[in-house]
Structure formats: structure tokens, C-alpha cells
Amino acid sequence: MRITKEDIPVRINAPGAVARQQTDFGDASGYGKMGGEYFSLGAGADIAPLLKGLEGDLCQSPHWGYLLQGEVTVTYGDGAEEVVKGGDLFYWPPGHTVKVGEAAEVILFSPQEEHGKVIDHLREKLGA
Numbered sequence: 001m002r003i004t005k006e007d008i009p010v011r012i013n014a015p016g017a018v019a020r021q022q023t024d025f026g027d028a029s030g031y032g033k034m035g036g037e038y039f040s041l042g043a044g045a046d047i048a049p050l051l052k053g054l055e056g057d058l059c060q061s062p063h064w065g066y067l068l069q070g071e072v073t074v075t076y077g078d079g080a081e082e083v084v085k086g087g088d089l090f091y092w093p094p095g096h097t098v099k100v101g102e103a104a105e106v107i108l109f110s111p112q113e114e115h116g117k118v119i120d121h122l123r124e125k126l127g128a
Contacts, residue, residue, distance in 0.1 A: 001025070001026070001082075001090065001091045001092075002082055002083075002084045002088045002089065002090040002091075003022055003025075003088065003089050003090075004087060004088055005020065005087055005088075005089075008020035008021065008022045008089065009021060009022065022089065025064065025089070025091055026062060026064055026091035026093070028062075028064075028111070031062075031111035031113075031114070032111065032112070032113060033111070033112050033113070034109050034110065034111060034112060035109070035110055035111070035112035035115060035116070036107070036108075036109055037107070037108040037109070037110060037115070038105075038106070038107055038108075039104070039105070039106040039107075039108065040103075040104075040105055040106075041070070041072070041098075041100045041103065041104045041105075041106065042100065042103050043070075043100055043101065043102055043103045044100060045099070045100040046097075046098075046099040046100070047059070047097055047098050047099070047122065048075075048097045048099070049125075050121075050122045050125045050126065051097055051118075051121070051122075052125075053121065053125075054118065054121055056077050056095060057097075058077055058094075058095045058096055058097055059092075059094070059095075059096055059097060059098075059115075059118050060094045060095060060114065060118065061094060061110050061111060061114035061115040061117075061118050062091070062092060062093050062094050062110065062111065062114075063090075063091070063092045063108045063109065063110045063115070064089075064090070064091050064108070064109045064110075065089070065090055065092075065106055065107050065108040065109060066088070066089055066090075066106075066107045067084050067085060067086050067087065067088050067090065067104060067105075067106055068086060068104075068105040068106065068107065069086040069102075069103075069104060069105050070085075070086055070100065070101070070102040070103050070104025070105060070106075071083060071084070071085050071086070071100070071101040071102040071104065072084050072098050072099065072100050072101065072104050072106070073098070073099050073101060074090075074092055074096050074097070074098055075096065075097050075098075075099070076093075076095055076096050077095040077096070083101070086104075094114075
């Protein structure tokens with residue numbers, strides 16, 4: 001799920017302050033502590049090969065985030081694709097992979113235990 005800033009409903013519009021809020025933007029119930037993450041991703045980066053061996057060969061951690069700049073394509077387990085562009089808020093449920101179209105700067109908030117396992121798997125695949 002992605003949404004542009006302009007499509008987020010304005011809840012407060014006062015002189016010098018605009019607050020926008022999108023409700024029901026993913027569900028974090030059942031997850032423990034969250035991690036804040038910052039990713040810098042080069043154009044053409046594709047994590048699909050690095051996810052091989054995980055359940056469904058996909059990232060099984062949900063993510064909430066903001067794409068500062070660039071463009072990424074998220075592919076879900078059912079084959080559906082979503083293009084996220086700079087300035088978009090997003091929620092990626094478990095069961096996805098990511099390919100970078102334009103070099104991207106991404107802020108993620110993820111359940112630290114679940115995403116930590118994925119990051120450990122990626123590091124192992126990279127030989128880190």
C-alpha cells in the first residue's frame with residue numbers, strides 16, 4: 001500500500017501547520033519492538049536472489065516507511081507489483097521483494113526481531 005502526500009487526508013489546517021493522517025495504515029498487533037532503519041539503495045539493486053531460502057523466497061517482515069527519493073518496485077507473493085516513488089508513504093506486508101529503479105533513500109520502521117532475521121539472512125548470502 002502506498003500513498004502520496006497529497007492523497008493523505010488533511011486533519012488540521014491552521015496558519016503555519018498542516019497535519020495529514022492516513023488511518024488503518026497496516027497492523028502492528030502481535031509484533032514486539034520496532035526498529036527504525038535507513039537504507040541507501042543503488043539503481044538496479046534487486047534483493048530477490050538474496051531472499052532465496054526464506055519462506056516463499058520473500059521478506060516475511062512488514063515495513064512502514066517513507067521513500068525520501070528514488071523509485072522502487074515491490075513485488076508481492078501473489079505477483080502483484082507496486083511502484084513506490086520519492087515522497088510516498090508505504091506499508092509493505094510480509095511476503096514481498098524489492099527492486100530499485102532509481103537510486104533510493106528509504107526510511108523503514110519494522111518489527112526488529114522479524115526484520116533482523118531477514119537482514120541476518122541477507123548478510124549471510126552476501127558473505128558478510
